Amino acid sequence: MFILWAAVTKDVNRLSWIVPSILGIAFFGVTMQVLLAEGLMQFWFNHVANLAGNQVWFDLLIAVSISFYLIVPRARAVGMKPLPWGIAVFATASVALLPMVARLLWLEKRR
Template structure:
């Protein structure tokens, strides 16, 4: 197996673990999305350095599956922002810079945004 065969499997296992924890009603700490943001930023930098800064677009316009993946990512980010923006306002975070960061970087910005909101929520709840 190559690196490109292994990485998607590892990513799926990690996300399934997170989902299992959420379903078990465990609270996700801010460090989890912060680590996701950092890890994905490193992988994205690798992709940009090896494939170029617009390589993602070539993949999304290649065929129907590429289009489907692009629309799936847009829908996922949109749905996440529906919940995250009000939560951000509730803890005193101005959402516009974070939404712009998310739109520019995708999951890197979204995970960082979620980490910030969860951090402030946890800090406010601490005795």
Template sequence: MTTFEMLFTAGLVVAVGFIGLVAARRTGNGDWRIAGLIGAAFAGYSMIPILREGPTGFYPIHVVNFWGVQVWFDLALSLSCAVFLAAPRARCAGMALAPWLLLVLLGGSIGLLALLTRLFWLERNAPTQA
């Protein structure tokens, strides 16, 4: 098994496990510490291809064939759905959305995880209504 196959498999195992944990959870909102940890870890890993292959190294992969474009559409759709779901909560929490949406557009999942980290932190630390 190549390094890339091992990384692919590890990502699959982590995603399935995480989705299983989320599905089993009965109550509660997102935890800003988990979102922040995942975002920081992914940002750290992302530095490897950025430094080795450049900040636009993803582009050739997504324009080489139909699968590449399909994966690009899948990523764009997933980010769009996540923003669609998070935006109303972010507005209610008092977040100015424009800078966060720009971060999502420029940073993809890293930006989204930063947005969610801030959102979850604000929700957890909101003053209680008397």
């Protein structure tokens, strides 16, 4: 829904940081629920169980890597330090990437 809204609206910048904030909070909650119910190793088992799991794993790695690569110059321009964010994104993928994007957009809006 958010992707379609962003693609068709001309007023994306007005609330740009709120969308990744809401998504980040919701995704963190779901991630914690899964972590508590099934444990940390279940994430690994899902990605190495078969070729479909491998494909999803590589898709996640590629998408998060491209996203991080594209936002690092903008993050540096507003004074964010990419290294701590990069470590968090490497360890948790979208769980850290969404708050990073929200912070970046918020800082850009303040300028």
